[in-house]
Amino acid sequence: MFGKRGVSVVVLRDADVIAEALRDALSSAGEAERPGLERAAALVAEASRTTEAELRGRWTRQRLTDAGHEGPVDSVAAIKALRQAEPGLSLLAAVQLTKEAAA
Template sequence: MIGNGKQDMAVIVVRDADAVAAALREALERAGDAERPGLQRALGLAVAQSGVPDAELRGGWAGRRIRAAGHEGPLDSVAAVKALRTAEPGLSLRQAVRLSREAAALTEKAG
């Protein structure tokens, strides 16, 4: 993830799911009977990931970074924002707040 600028919320989400799905489709075409079930399962997972909204990808990334920094409390707290900015010094305060809110929204959605 890259923070760009102090005024904008410019966090880039990199999606490789489409390229992975294409490679899996090609492999599936050449696969023998023993490989097919595993490749079909992998293709299904890749296709499912390609439909995940950007906010969910950002929130998941931010939540993992916050937890890796040792924060165990709410993901949208001041301490979580501080942990995220410590882990990713290039993020502005505004970016870190938005990312922590997206991370917290994921935990609310899951719980």
């Protein structure tokens, strides 16, 4: 009952689907399209290497910016601002997210 609870924040990734679509497009691309598609494929590959913690940190920083929070992202004020911006977040989740955003 009093065990350690994890933070349940789902990170959605479509990089693999997008990468597959780019590979398909590259297989039939003409010479004029190829450089742009190759660049896009490289960007998707780079984005797919982003960790879930980095994605959650980016999301948290954006939510804090949208909420008008200025200052350290792992402060009590940041936790309060995040919970006000996202009322469904538990205190534990908000603390974990702000720690990831600060890292």
